[in-house]
Amino acid sequence: MADIKTGFNPLFLREEELRQAMELLFFAYRDFTGEPDQILAEYGFGRAHHRVIYFVGRHPAITVSELLAILRITKQSLSRVLGQLVREGFVVQRPGVRDRRQRLLELTDKGWELERRLSERQRSRIARAYREAGVEAVEGFRQVLLGMIDAPDRKRFERRDEKPASAARG
Numbered sequence: 001m002a003d004i005k006t007g008f009n010p011l012f013l014r015e016e017e018l019r020q021a022m023e024l025l026f027f028a029y030r031d032f033t034g035e036p037d038q039i040l041a042e043y044g045f046g047r048a049h050h051r052v053i054y055f056v057g058r059h060p061a062i063t064v065s066e067l068l069a070i071l072r073i074t075k076q077s078l079s080r081v082l083g084q085l086v087r088e089g090f091v092v093q094r095p096g097v098r099d100r101r102q103r104l105l106e107l108t109d110k111g112w113e114l115e116r117r118l119s120e121r122q123r124s125r126i127a128r129a130y131r132e133a134g135v136e137a138v139e140g141f142r143q144v145l146l147g148m149i150d151a152p153d154r155k156r157f158e159r160r161d162e163k164p165a166s167a168a169r170g
Contacts, residue, residue: 057115
């Protein structure tokens with residue numbers, strides 16, 4: 001097999017390699033979400049709850065509008081999930097400082113504990129795969145994933161020097 005660094009490698013664009021990549025993504029996603037799904041079931045929650053918990057933890061004081069833009073779900077769907085998370089004490093909503101109509105979302109201590117439980121196995125799974133693959137593969141994987149994301153969302157992943165808010169908790 002040709003070295004990727006030497007230039008264009010047509011083997012990666014053949015139907016079989018593309019199909020295998022699709023299949024690998026399906027299996028990786030299944031295994032990546034499997035353990036969190038078991039934890040979510042303990043609470044009667046689903047993957048939508050997980051996504052809300054994750055992104056509210058990742059972006060404390062995120063607005064409902066910003067969360068809707070990330071998740072690309074309807075207001076009605078978010079309202080159902082968010083309402084349950086608020087009622088059960090995982091998320092709090094506060095009015096915006098400049099605009100009192102805004103609803104700013106933050107995890108409670110209970111929410112942070114659930115976020116930690118949901119994410120710890122996923123972080124371990126990613127860390128193991130990164131260690132096994134090596135530094136160059138990690139950057140290549142990042143580039144492939146970025147290439148799969150619609151262009152408007154890619155700017156979210158520009159290299160940053162600061163640590164994400166969740167790093168302080170996790």
